[in-house]
Amino acid sequence: MVTTLLSDIGSLWAKYGTVYLTGIANTLILAVTATVIGCIIGFFCGILQTIPYDANDNILKRILLKLIRIVIRVYVEVFRGTPMILQAVFIYYGLPYFFGVSFKDIWTVSIIVVSINTGAYMAESVRGGIMSIDVGQFEGAKAIGMNHWQTMLYVVLPQTLRNIMPQIGNNYIINVKDTSVMFIIGFSDFFAVHKMVSGAVFKYFPSAFMEMAGYLCMTLLASFLLRKVEKKLKGKSNYELVGEDQLVMAAGTYSYPSEAGSPFDEVNKDYKGENK
Amino acid sequence: MSEHILEIRHLSKAFGSHAVLKDIDFTVDKGDVTTIIGASGSGKSTLLRCINLLETLTTGEIYFHGKDVTKGKVNASAYRAKVGMVFQSFNLFNNMTVLGNCMIGQQKVSHVAKTEAKQRALFYLSKVGMAPYINARPDQISGGQKQRVAIARALAMEPEVLLFDEPTSALDPEMVGEVLEVMKSLARDNMTMLVVTHEMAFARDVSNHVVYMADGVIEEEGTPEKIFTDPQNQRTRDFLKRILNG
Numbered sequence: 180m181v182t183t184l185l186s187d188i189g190s191l192w193a194k195y196g197t198v199y200l201t202g203i204a205n206t207l208i209l210a211v212t213a214t215v216i217g218c219i220i221g222f223f224c225g226i227l228q229t230i231p232y233d234a235n236d237n238i239l240k241r242i243l244l245k246l247i248r249i250v251i252r253v254y255v256e257v258f259r260g261t262p263m264i265l266q267a268v269f270i271y272y273g274l275p276y277f278f279g280v281s282f283k284d285i286w287t288v289s290i291i292v293v294s295i296n297t298g299a300y301m302a303e304s305v306r307g308g309i310m311s312i313d314v315g316q317f318e319g320a321k322a323i324g325m326n327h328w329q330t331m332l333y334v335v336l337p338q339t340l341r342n343i344m345p346q347i348g349n350n351y352i353i354n355v356k357d358t359s360v361m362f363i364i365g366f367s368d369f370f371a372v373h374k375m376v377s378g379a380v381f382k383y384f385p386s387a388f389m390e391m392a393g394y395l396c397m398t399l400l401a402s403f404l405l406r407k408v409e410k411k412l413k414g415k416s417n418y419e420l421v422g423e424d425q426l427v428m429a430a431g432t433y434s435y436p437s438e439a440g441s442p443f444d445e446v447n448k449d450y451k452g453e454n455k
Numbered sequence: 456m457s458e459h460i461l462e463i464r465h466l467s468k469a470f471g472s473h474a475v476l477k478d479i480d481f482t483v484d485k486g487d488v489t490t491i492i493g494a495s496g497s498g499k500s501t502l503l504r505c506i507n508l509l510e511t512l513t514t515g516e517i518y519f520h521g522k523d524v525t526k527g528k529v530n531a532s533a534y535r536a537k538v539g540m541v542f543q544s545f546n547l548f549n550n551m552t553v554l555g556n557c558m559i560g561q562q563k564v565s566h567v568a569k570t571e572a573k574q575r576a577l578f579y580l581s582k583v584g585m586a587p588y589i590n591a592r593p594d595q596i597s598g599g600q601k602q603r604v605a606i607a608r609a610l611a612m613e614p615e616v617l618l619f620d621e622p623t624s625a626l627d628p629e630m631v632g633e634v635l636e637v638m639k640s641l642a643r644d645n646m647t648m649l650v651v652t653h654e655m656a657f658a659r660d661v662s663n664h665v666v667y668m669a670d671g672v673i674e675e676e677g678t679p680e681k682i683f684t685d686p687q688n689q690r691t692r693d694f695l696k697r698i699l700n701g
Protein backbone atom coordinates (compact mmCIF):
# COMPACT_ATOMS: atom_id res chain seq x y z
CA MET A 180 0.00 0.00 0.00
CA VAL A 181 1.19 3.44 -0.91
CA THR A 182 0.06 4.88 2.39
CA THR A 183 2.14 2.37 4.36
CA LEU A 184 5.14 3.19 2.23
CA LEU A 185 4.64 6.89 2.82
CA SER A 186 4.27 6.47 6.55
CA ASP A 187 7.34 4.24 6.67
CA ILE A 188 9.32 6.86 4.80
CA GLY A 189 7.96 9.50 7.12
CA SER A 190 9.07 7.64 10.20
CA LEU A 191 12.48 6.88 8.70
CA TRP A 192 12.91 10.53 7.84
CA ALA A 193 11.83 11.65 11.29
CA LYS A 194 14.35 9.42 12.95
CA TYR A 195 17.24 9.35 10.47
CA GLY A 196 16.67 12.45 8.34
CA THR A 197 19.88 14.14 9.36
CA VAL A 198 21.83 10.93 8.82
CA TYR A 199 20.53 10.69 5.25
CA LEU A 200 21.33 14.34 4.67
CA THR A 201 24.84 13.89 6.01
CA GLY A 202 25.23 10.98 3.60
CA ILE A 203 24.11 13.18 0.72
CA ALA A 204 26.51 15.91 1.79
CA ASN A 205 29.41 13.46 2.02
CA THR A 206 28.64 12.01 -1.39
CA LEU A 207 28.41 15.45 -2.99
CA ILE A 208 31.58 16.76 -1.36
CA LEU A 209 33.55 13.69 -2.43
CA ALA A 210 32.14 13.72 -5.96
CA VAL A 211 32.73 17.44 -6.50
CA THR A 212 36.23 17.47 -5.00
CA ALA A 213 37.34 14.35 -6.85
CA THR A 214 35.88 15.55 -10.16
CA VAL A 215 37.68 18.89 -9.84
CA ILE A 216 40.99 17.28 -8.89
CA GLY A 217 40.45 14.61 -11.55
CA CYS A 218 39.96 17.31 -14.18
CA ILE A 219 43.15 19.03 -13.09
CA ILE A 220 45.03 15.73 -13.33
CA GLY A 221 43.36 15.09 -16.70
CA PHE A 222 44.31 18.47 -18.14
CA PHE A 223 47.82 18.12 -16.79
CA CYS A 224 48.26 14.70 -18.41
CA GLY A 225 46.51 15.73 -21.61
CA ILE A 226 48.74 18.77 -22.02
CA LEU A 227 51.93 16.85 -21.25
CA GLN A 228 50.99 14.14 -23.72
CA THR A 229 50.45 16.58 -26.56
CA ILE A 230 53.67 18.59 -26.33
CA PRO A 231 54.94 18.37 -29.88
CA TYR A 232 58.45 17.22 -30.68
CA ASP A 233 60.21 16.34 -33.89
CA ALA A 234 63.46 15.03 -35.18
CA ASN A 235 65.09 18.45 -34.85
CA ASP A 236 64.64 18.68 -31.10
CA ASN A 237 67.51 17.64 -28.93
CA ILE A 238 67.70 14.06 -27.83
CA LEU A 239 67.14 14.75 -24.12
CA LYS A 240 63.88 16.56 -24.76
CA ARG A 241 62.70 13.76 -27.04
CA ILE A 242 63.51 11.04 -24.53
CA LEU A 243 61.87 12.96 -21.72
CA LEU A 244 58.68 13.60 -23.68
CA LYS A 245 58.51 10.00 -24.82
CA LEU A 246 58.97 8.81 -21.24
CA ILE A 247 56.20 11.12 -20.04
CA ARG A 248 53.86 9.72 -22.67
CA ILE A 249 54.62 6.16 -21.62
CA VAL A 250 54.09 6.86 -17.93
CA ILE A 251 50.76 8.55 -18.60
CA ARG A 252 49.72 5.72 -20.91
CA VAL A 253 50.39 3.17 -18.17
CA TYR A 254 48.53 5.26 -15.61
CA VAL A 255 45.50 5.60 -17.85
CA GLU A 256 45.34 1.94 -18.76
CA VAL A 257 45.75 0.73 -15.18
CA PHE A 258 43.12 3.00 -13.67
CA ARG A 259 40.64 2.69 -16.50
CA GLY A 260 41.11 -1.02 -16.72
CA THR A 261 40.46 -2.03 -13.10
CA PRO A 262 37.38 -1.59 -10.88
CA MET A 263 37.44 1.44 -8.59
CA ILE A 264 36.37 -0.67 -5.63
CA LEU A 265 39.55 -2.68 -6.09
CA GLN A 266 41.66 0.45 -6.55
CA ALA A 267 40.34 1.70 -3.21
CA VAL A 268 41.36 -1.49 -1.43
CA PHE A 269 44.65 -1.58 -3.29
CA ILE A 270 45.65 1.95 -2.30
CA TYR A 271 44.23 1.85 1.22
CA TYR A 272 45.94 -1.37 2.21
CA GLY A 273 48.88 -1.01 -0.15
CA LEU A 274 50.27 2.31 1.02
CA PRO A 275 51.63 1.00 4.34
CA TYR A 276 53.70 -1.61 2.49
CA PHE A 277 55.37 0.94 0.25
CA PHE A 278 55.51 4.11 2.27
CA GLY A 279 55.32 2.84 5.82
CA VAL A 280 52.32 5.07 6.43
CA SER A 281 48.75 4.08 6.63
CA PHE A 282 46.11 6.64 5.96
CA LYS A 283 43.88 6.81 8.97
CA ASP A 284 41.86 9.53 7.35
CA ILE A 285 39.21 7.87 5.19
CA TRP A 286 38.37 11.17 3.54
CA THR A 287 41.90 11.66 2.25
CA VAL A 288 42.14 8.16 0.83
CA SER A 289 38.69 8.37 -0.73
CA ILE A 290 39.46 11.67 -2.42
CA ILE A 291 42.79 10.32 -3.66
CA VAL A 292 41.25 7.16 -5.09
CA VAL A 293 38.31 8.80 -6.84
CA SER A 294 40.47 11.68 -8.14
CA ILE A 295 43.08 9.37 -9.60
CA ASN A 296 40.38 7.26 -11.18
CA THR A 297 38.62 10.29 -12.67
CA GLY A 298 41.97 11.69 -13.80
CA ALA A 299 42.61 8.58 -15.88
CA TYR A 300 39.36 9.05 -17.77
CA MET A 301 39.82 12.80 -18.10
CA ALA A 302 43.38 12.42 -19.39
CA GLU A 303 41.97 10.58 -22.38
CA SER A 304 39.15 13.08 -22.87
CA VAL A 305 41.54 16.02 -22.74
CA ARG A 306 44.03 14.38 -25.07
CA GLY A 307 41.26 13.60 -27.54
CA GLY A 308 39.87 17.11 -27.06
CA ILE A 309 43.19 18.76 -27.83
CA MET A 310 43.80 16.54 -30.84
CA SER A 311 40.37 17.31 -32.24
CA ILE A 312 41.09 21.04 -32.35
CA ASP A 313 41.66 22.04 -35.96
CA VAL A 314 45.35 22.38 -36.79
CA GLY A 315 44.47 25.77 -38.27
CA GLN A 316 43.87 27.09 -34.76
CA PHE A 317 47.45 26.21 -33.82
CA GLU A 318 48.82 27.72 -37.01
CA GLY A 319 46.78 30.88 -36.69
CA ALA A 320 48.24 31.34 -33.23
CA LYS A 321 51.77 30.56 -34.34
CA ALA A 322 51.48 32.94 -37.25
CA ILE A 323 50.93 35.91 -34.95
CA GLY A 324 53.93 34.86 -32.88
CA MET A 325 52.44 32.85 -30.04
CA ASN A 326 54.62 30.12 -28.60
CA HIS A 327 53.33 26.64 -27.76
CA TRP A 328 52.25 27.49 -24.21
CA GLN A 329 50.48 30.69 -25.18
CA THR A 330 48.72 28.84 -27.97
CA MET A 331 47.55 26.19 -25.53
CA LEU A 332 46.52 28.59 -22.80
CA TYR A 333 44.63 31.18 -24.83
CA VAL A 334 43.39 29.28 -27.87
CA VAL A 335 43.41 25.51 -27.57
CA LEU A 336 42.51 24.76 -23.96
CA PRO A 337 39.50 27.09 -23.77
CA GLN A 338 38.09 25.33 -26.83
CA THR A 339 39.02 21.94 -25.43
CA LEU A 340 37.27 22.71 -22.16
CA ARG A 341 34.13 23.71 -24.03
CA ASN A 342 34.24 20.59 -26.17
CA ILE A 343 34.75 18.16 -23.32
CA MET A 344 32.23 19.76 -20.97
CA PRO A 345 29.77 16.87 -21.60
CA GLN A 346 32.45 14.37 -20.60
CA ILE A 347 33.26 16.31 -17.45
CA GLY A 348 29.59 16.32 -16.54
CA ASN A 349 29.36 12.65 -17.31
CA ASN A 350 32.30 11.90 -15.05
CA TYR A 351 30.76 13.94 -12.29
CA ILE A 352 27.47 12.03 -12.51
CA ILE A 353 29.34 8.73 -12.52
CA ASN A 354 31.25 9.90 -9.45
CA VAL A 355 28.05 10.81 -7.60
CA LYS A 356 26.87 7.26 -8.08
CA ASP A 357 30.09 5.28 -7.96
CA THR A 358 31.55 6.85 -4.85
CA SER A 359 29.17 4.39 -3.17
CA VAL A 360 31.83 1.72 -3.60
CA MET A 361 34.05 3.57 -1.17
CA PHE A 362 32.11 1.92 1.66
CA ILE A 363 34.68 -0.85 1.18
CA ILE A 364 37.23 1.23 3.05
CA GLY A 365 34.66 2.65 5.42
CA PHE A 366 33.60 5.87 3.75
CA SER A 367 30.09 6.80 4.87
CA ASP A 368 28.43 8.14 1.76
CA PHE A 369 24.72 8.28 0.98
CA PHE A 370 24.45 4.60 0.11
CA ALA A 371 26.34 3.58 3.27
CA VAL A 372 23.57 5.31 5.22
CA HIS A 373 21.03 3.02 3.58
CA LYS A 374 22.91 -0.08 4.66
CA MET A 375 23.32 1.22 8.15
CA VAL A 376 19.72 2.38 8.64
CA SER A 377 17.92 -0.46 6.90
CA GLY A 378 20.07 -2.95 8.76
CA ALA A 379 19.01 -1.38 12.02
CA VAL A 380 15.28 -1.02 11.43
CA PHE A 381 14.63 -3.58 8.65
CA LYS A 382 12.83 -1.09 6.39
CA TYR A 383 14.68 -2.05 3.23
CA PHE A 384 12.27 -0.86 0.58
CA PRO A 385 11.33 2.52 2.07
CA SER A 386 15.00 3.29 2.57
CA ALA A 387 15.88 2.16 -0.93
CA PHE A 388 13.07 4.33 -2.25
CA MET A 389 14.53 7.36 -0.51
CA GLU A 390 17.98 6.50 -1.85
CA MET A 391 16.70 6.27 -5.40
CA ALA A 392 14.99 9.62 -5.09
CA GLY A 393 18.04 11.16 -3.45
CA TYR A 394 20.52 9.99 -6.09
CA LEU A 395 18.17 11.02 -8.88
CA CYS A 396 17.86 14.53 -7.40
CA MET A 397 21.63 14.84 -7.24
CA THR A 398 22.20 13.71 -10.81
CA LEU A 399 19.30 15.71 -12.27
CA LEU A 400 20.62 18.81 -10.58
CA ALA A 401 24.03 18.09 -12.06
CA SER A 402 22.58 17.69 -15.56
CA PHE A 403 20.70 20.94 -15.16
CA LEU A 404 23.77 22.87 -14.01
CA LEU A 405 25.83 21.32 -16.78
CA ARG A 406 23.41 22.60 -19.41
CA LYS A 407 23.71 26.07 -17.92
CA VAL A 408 27.49 25.98 -17.98
CA GLU A 409 27.55 24.65 -21.53
CA LYS A 410 25.26 27.40 -22.67
CA LYS A 411 27.38 29.97 -20.93
CA LEU A 412 30.59 28.65 -22.50
CA LYS A 413 28.99 28.67 -25.91
CA GLY A 414 28.44 32.41 -25.70
CA LYS A 415 25.62 34.57 -26.97
CA SER A 416 23.68 33.29 -29.92
CA ASN A 417 23.53 36.72 -31.48
CA TYR A 418 25.67 39.83 -31.51
CA GLU A 419 25.03 43.51 -31.72
CA LEU A 420 26.50 45.67 -34.40
CA VAL A 421 28.44 48.52 -32.94
CA GLY A 422 27.43 51.97 -34.16
CA GLU A 423 29.75 54.18 -36.17
CA ASP A 424 30.00 57.06 -33.69
CA GLN A 425 31.14 54.82 -30.86
CA LEU A 426 33.84 53.36 -33.05
CA VAL A 427 35.10 56.61 -34.44
CA MET A 428 35.68 57.84 -30.93
CA ALA A 429 37.72 54.83 -29.92
CA ALA A 430 39.49 54.29 -33.22
CA GLY A 431 40.48 57.91 -33.65
CA THR A 432 42.54 57.89 -30.48
CA TYR A 433 45.01 55.43 -31.89
CA SER A 434 47.85 56.98 -33.77
CA TYR A 435 50.02 54.88 -35.96
CA PRO A 436 53.48 54.49 -34.48
CA SER A 437 55.70 55.18 -37.45
CA GLU A 438 57.20 58.64 -37.76
CA ALA A 439 55.94 59.14 -41.27
CA GLY A 440 52.43 58.68 -40.02
CA SER A 441 50.16 55.84 -40.91
CA PRO A 442 50.58 54.38 -44.36
CA PHE A 443 46.81 54.63 -44.35
CA ASP A 444 46.95 58.38 -43.75
CA GLU A 445 46.73 60.86 -46.51
CA VAL A 446 49.50 62.87 -44.82
CA ASN A 447 51.89 60.01 -45.48
CA LYS A 448 54.16 60.73 -48.41
CA ASP A 449 53.70 57.17 -49.61
CA TYR A 450 49.97 57.56 -49.82
CA LYS A 451 48.88 57.24 -53.39
CA GLY A 452 45.32 58.37 -53.09
CA GLU A 453 42.19 56.38 -53.53
CA ASN A 454 42.93 55.20 -57.03
CA LYS A 455 46.12 53.67 -58.13
CA MET B 456 71.31 49.83 -52.41
CA SER B 457 67.90 49.23 -50.93
CA GLU B 458 67.99 46.72 -48.14
CA HIS B 459 66.00 43.60 -48.76
CA ILE B 460 63.40 42.79 -46.13
CA LEU B 461 63.38 39.13 -47.06
CA GLU B 462 65.98 37.17 -48.93
CA ILE B 463 65.27 33.55 -49.77
CA ARG B 464 68.49 31.74 -50.65
CA HIS B 465 68.76 28.23 -52.09
CA LEU B 466 65.68 27.12 -50.20
CA SER B 467 64.86 23.45 -50.59
CA LYS B 468 62.20 21.44 -48.85
CA ALA B 469 61.54 17.74 -49.00
CA PHE B 470 58.86 15.71 -47.27
CA GLY B 471 60.69 12.43 -46.83
CA SER B 472 62.04 11.66 -50.28
CA HIS B 473 59.53 13.94 -52.00
CA ALA B 474 61.36 17.12 -53.01
CA VAL B 475 58.67 19.80 -52.98
CA LEU B 476 60.84 22.92 -53.28
CA LYS B 477 64.14 22.99 -55.11
CA ASP B 478 66.69 25.75 -54.77
CA ILE B 479 64.26 28.65 -54.48
CA ASP B 480 65.89 32.06 -54.68
CA PHE B 481 64.22 35.44 -54.56
CA THR B 482 64.03 38.67 -52.59
CA VAL B 483 61.33 40.92 -51.24
CA ASP B 484 61.92 44.64 -50.82
CA LYS B 485 60.00 47.14 -48.80
CA GLY B 486 56.68 47.99 -50.39
CA ASP B 487 56.83 45.10 -52.86
CA VAL B 488 53.66 43.30 -53.71
CA THR B 489 54.87 39.95 -54.96
CA THR B 490 52.42 37.39 -56.27
CA ILE B 491 53.29 33.75 -56.57
CA ILE B 492 51.36 31.88 -59.23
CA GLY B 493 51.55 28.32 -60.43
CA ALA B 494 49.70 25.07 -60.83
CA SER B 495 48.24 23.18 -57.90
CA GLY B 496 50.90 21.14 -56.13
CA SER B 497 53.77 23.28 -57.40
CA GLY B 498 54.78 24.10 -53.82
CA LYS B 499 53.43 27.63 -53.35
CA SER B 500 51.85 27.00 -49.95
CA THR B 501 54.89 25.09 -48.77
CA LEU B 502 57.08 28.03 -49.74
CA LEU B 503 54.99 30.47 -47.71
CA ARG B 504 54.90 28.07 -44.78
CA CYS B 505 58.67 27.77 -44.91
CA ILE B 506 59.02 31.54 -44.93
CA ASN B 507 56.76 31.74 -41.86
CA LEU B 508 58.80 28.90 -40.27
CA LEU B 509 55.70 26.73 -40.03
CA GLU B 510 57.79 24.16 -41.89
CA THR B 511 61.48 23.60 -41.32
CA LEU B 512 63.50 23.87 -44.51
CA THR B 513 65.66 21.01 -45.62
CA THR B 514 68.44 23.30 -46.83
CA GLY B 515 68.90 26.97 -47.58
CA GLU B 516 68.52 30.23 -45.73
CA ILE B 517 65.94 32.91 -45.14
CA TYR B 518 67.35 36.32 -44.33
CA PHE B 519 65.13 38.87 -42.61
CA HIS B 520 66.83 42.24 -42.74
CA GLY B 521 70.05 40.43 -43.47
CA LYS B 522 69.81 38.01 -40.56
CA ASP B 523 69.35 34.30 -41.16
CA VAL B 524 66.24 33.22 -39.29
CA THR B 525 66.59 29.52 -39.98
CA LYS B 526 69.77 28.83 -38.07
CA GLY B 527 70.83 28.69 -34.47
CA LYS B 528 68.88 30.22 -31.66
CA VAL B 529 66.40 32.35 -33.52
CA ASN B 530 63.28 33.47 -31.76
CA ALA B 531 60.69 32.15 -34.20
CA SER B 532 57.86 33.83 -32.30
CA ALA B 533 59.39 37.29 -32.52
CA TYR B 534 60.10 36.77 -36.22
CA ARG B 535 56.56 35.59 -36.91
CA ALA B 536 55.16 38.66 -35.20
CA LYS B 537 57.02 40.69 -37.85
CA VAL B 538 56.04 38.45 -40.76
CA GLY B 539 52.30 37.94 -40.58
CA MET B 540 50.34 35.30 -42.40
CA VAL B 541 46.81 35.09 -43.72
CA PHE B 542 45.51 31.63 -44.48
CA GLN B 543 43.13 30.24 -47.04
CA SER B 544 40.98 28.86 -44.23
CA PHE B 545 41.10 32.08 -42.10
CA ASN B 546 42.08 30.26 -38.88
CA LEU B 547 40.34 32.77 -36.65
CA PHE B 548 40.27 31.74 -33.00
CA ASN B 549 36.86 30.18 -32.41
CA ASN B 550 36.83 30.97 -28.70
CA MET B 551 37.13 34.71 -29.13
CA THR B 552 35.12 37.54 -30.59
CA VAL B 553 36.28 39.46 -33.63
CA LEU B 554 37.79 42.05 -31.31
CA GLY B 555 39.46 39.41 -29.14
CA ASN B 556 41.04 37.87 -32.22
CA CYS B 557 42.67 41.18 -33.05
CA MET B 558 43.82 41.89 -29.50
CA ILE B 559 45.22 38.63 -28.15
CA GLY B 560 48.44 38.64 -30.16
CA GLN B 561 49.20 42.24 -29.35
CA GLN B 562 48.64 41.66 -25.65
CA LYS B 563 50.39 38.34 -25.23
CA VAL B 564 53.11 38.50 -27.85
CA SER B 565 53.91 42.20 -28.16
CA HIS B 566 52.84 43.04 -24.58
CA VAL B 567 50.75 46.00 -25.66
CA ALA B 568 48.52 47.35 -22.89
CA LYS B 569 44.86 46.45 -23.13
CA THR B 570 43.47 49.87 -23.95
CA GLU B 571 46.01 50.47 -26.66
CA ALA B 572 45.53 46.96 -28.05
CA LYS B 573 41.83 47.68 -28.32
CA GLN B 574 42.37 50.97 -30.10
CA ARG B 575 44.79 49.38 -32.50
CA ALA B 576 42.39 46.50 -33.14
CA LEU B 577 39.55 48.92 -33.85
CA PHE B 578 41.79 50.94 -36.12
CA TYR B 579 42.63 47.97 -38.30
CA LEU B 580 39.14 46.50 -38.11
CA SER B 581 37.75 49.73 -39.50
CA LYS B 582 40.40 49.59 -42.23
CA VAL B 583 38.91 46.30 -43.40
CA GLY B 584 35.34 47.46 -42.79
CA MET B 585 34.68 45.05 -39.93
CA ALA B 586 34.56 47.42 -36.98
CA PRO B 587 30.79 47.12 -36.47
CA TYR B 588 31.23 43.38 -35.94
CA ILE B 589 33.63 43.47 -33.00
CA ASN B 590 31.26 41.51 -30.76
CA ALA B 591 30.58 38.72 -33.23
CA ARG B 592 32.18 35.31 -32.99
CA PRO B 593 33.86 33.76 -36.05
CA ASP B 594 31.03 31.27 -36.57
CA GLN B 595 28.57 34.13 -36.83
CA ILE B 596 30.10 35.94 -39.82
CA SER B 597 30.53 35.11 -43.50
CA GLY B 598 33.68 33.78 -45.13
CA GLY B 599 34.59 37.11 -46.67
CA GLN B 600 34.09 38.82 -43.35
CA LYS B 601 36.21 36.19 -41.60
CA GLN B 602 39.03 36.75 -44.03
CA ARG B 603 38.86 40.50 -43.53
CA VAL B 604 39.06 39.97 -39.78
CA ALA B 605 42.00 37.63 -40.29
CA ILE B 606 43.73 40.37 -42.25
CA ALA B 607 43.00 42.87 -39.48
CA ARG B 608 44.34 40.41 -36.92
CA ALA B 609 47.58 40.13 -38.87
CA LEU B 610 47.79 43.91 -39.37
CA ALA B 611 47.23 44.56 -35.68
CA MET B 612 50.61 42.96 -35.01
CA GLU B 613 52.03 45.70 -37.26
CA PRO B 614 54.14 43.31 -39.28
CA GLU B 615 56.69 44.37 -41.85
CA VAL B 616 55.61 41.73 -44.34
CA LEU B 617 52.29 39.99 -44.81
CA LEU B 618 52.09 36.56 -46.40
CA PHE B 619 48.80 35.52 -48.01
CA ASP B 620 48.11 31.92 -48.98
CA GLU B 621 45.24 31.92 -51.46
CA PRO B 622 43.18 34.26 -49.31
CA THR B 623 40.15 34.12 -51.59
CA SER B 624 40.15 30.47 -52.66
CA ALA B 625 37.82 29.26 -49.91
CA LEU B 626 35.30 32.02 -50.55
CA ASP B 627 32.05 32.06 -52.44
CA PRO B 628 32.49 34.06 -55.65
CA GLU B 629 30.46 37.02 -54.40
CA MET B 630 32.79 37.45 -51.44
CA VAL B 631 36.06 37.37 -53.33
CA GLY B 632 35.74 41.01 -54.31
CA GLU B 633 35.52 42.42 -50.80
CA VAL B 634 38.71 40.68 -49.73
CA LEU B 635 40.59 41.67 -52.87
CA GLU B 636 39.48 45.27 -52.29
CA VAL B 637 41.06 45.20 -48.83
CA MET B 638 44.26 43.75 -50.24
CA LYS B 639 44.34 46.38 -52.95
CA SER B 640 44.00 49.10 -50.36
CA LEU B 641 46.91 47.59 -48.44
CA ALA B 642 48.96 47.61 -51.63
CA ARG B 643 48.10 51.26 -52.18
CA ASP B 644 49.27 51.95 -48.66
CA ASN B 645 52.62 50.35 -49.45
CA MET B 646 52.26 47.28 -47.29
CA THR B 647 54.88 44.72 -48.23
CA MET B 648 53.01 41.61 -49.33
CA LEU B 649 53.75 38.17 -50.65
CA VAL B 650 50.59 36.70 -52.11
CA VAL B 651 49.93 33.20 -53.40
CA THR B 652 46.90 33.52 -55.62
CA HIS B 653 44.92 32.15 -58.51
CA GLU B 654 43.43 35.62 -59.10
CA MET B 655 45.34 36.57 -62.22
CA ALA B 656 43.75 40.02 -62.38
CA PHE B 657 45.16 40.76 -58.94
CA ALA B 658 48.61 39.52 -59.98
CA ARG B 659 48.52 41.57 -63.15
CA ASP B 660 47.02 44.79 -61.85
CA VAL B 661 48.12 45.05 -58.24
CA SER B 662 51.46 43.34 -57.82
CA ASN B 663 54.76 44.73 -59.01
CA HIS B 664 56.51 41.37 -59.09
CA VAL B 665 55.22 38.02 -60.27
CA VAL B 666 56.83 34.68 -59.51
CA TYR B 667 55.73 31.69 -61.56
CA MET B 668 56.38 28.33 -59.92
CA ALA B 669 56.22 24.86 -61.42
CA ASP B 670 57.18 21.58 -59.77
CA GLY B 671 58.97 23.23 -56.89
CA VAL B 672 61.16 25.59 -58.88
CA ILE B 673 60.79 29.20 -59.94
CA GLU B 674 60.38 28.91 -63.68
CA GLU B 675 60.12 32.58 -64.35
CA GLU B 676 59.78 35.85 -62.50
CA GLY B 677 59.51 39.50 -63.38
CA THR B 678 57.17 42.43 -63.63
CA PRO B 679 53.53 41.63 -64.33
CA GLU B 680 53.83 43.31 -67.75
CA LYS B 681 56.64 40.99 -68.69
CA ILE B 682 55.08 37.81 -67.29
CA PHE B 683 51.61 38.44 -68.68
CA THR B 684 52.44 39.94 -72.06
CA ASP B 685 55.80 38.49 -72.92
CA PRO B 686 56.56 35.31 -70.98
CA GLN B 687 59.90 33.82 -71.97
CA ASN B 688 59.27 30.31 -70.78
CA GLN B 689 57.10 27.79 -72.59
CA ARG B 690 55.65 26.44 -69.31
CA THR B 691 54.68 29.94 -68.20
CA ARG B 692 52.95 30.49 -71.52
CA ASP B 693 51.06 27.21 -71.22
CA PHE B 694 50.04 27.89 -67.64
CA LEU B 695 48.78 31.40 -68.40
CA LYS B 696 46.94 30.23 -71.46
CA ARG B 697 45.25 27.51 -69.44
CA ILE B 698 44.28 29.69 -66.53
CA LEU B 699 43.29 32.79 -68.46
CA ASN B 700 41.16 30.91 -70.98
CA GLY B 701 39.93 28.35 -68.47
Ligand SMILES: Nc1ncnc2c1ncn2[C@@H]1O[C@H](COP(=O)(O)OP(=O)(O)OP(=O)(O)O)[C@@H](O)[C@H]1O
Binds near residue numbers: 493495496499502
Ligand atom coordinates in the same frame (compact mmCIF):
# COMPACT_ATOMS: atom_id res chain seq x y z
N1 LIG C 1 52.96 17.91 -44.83
C1 LIG C 1 53.23 17.36 -46.05
N2 LIG C 1 53.70 16.11 -46.14
C2 LIG C 1 53.98 15.55 -47.34
N3 LIG C 1 53.80 16.17 -48.51
C3 LIG C 1 53.33 17.43 -48.50
C4 LIG C 1 53.01 18.09 -47.27
N4 LIG C 1 52.56 19.33 -47.56
C5 LIG C 1 52.59 19.42 -48.91
N5 LIG C 1 53.05 18.30 -49.48
C6 LIG C 1 53.24 18.07 -50.93
O1 LIG C 1 53.97 19.14 -51.44
C7 LIG C 1 53.53 19.45 -52.73
C8 LIG C 1 53.28 20.94 -52.83
O2 LIG C 1 52.17 21.26 -52.01
P1 LIG C 1 51.66 22.73 -51.82
O3 LIG C 1 50.51 22.68 -50.90
O4 LIG C 1 52.81 23.58 -51.42
O5 LIG C 1 51.19 23.11 -53.27
P2 LIG C 1 50.45 24.41 -53.76
O6 LIG C 1 51.26 24.95 -54.86
O7 LIG C 1 50.17 25.29 -52.62
O8 LIG C 1 49.11 23.83 -54.35
P3 LIG C 1 47.64 24.45 -54.31
O9 LIG C 1 47.56 25.45 -55.40
O10 LIG C 1 46.75 23.26 -54.57
O11 LIG C 1 47.42 25.01 -52.94
C9 LIG C 1 52.32 18.60 -53.02
O12 LIG C 1 52.72 17.55 -53.87
C10 LIG C 1 51.94 18.06 -51.67
O13 LIG C 1 51.44 16.76 -51.79
Ligand SMILES: [Mg+2]
Binds near residue numbers: 501620
Ligand atom coordinates in the same frame (compact mmCIF):
# COMPACT_ATOMS: atom_id res chain seq x y z
MG1 LIG D 1 48.37 25.87 -51.57
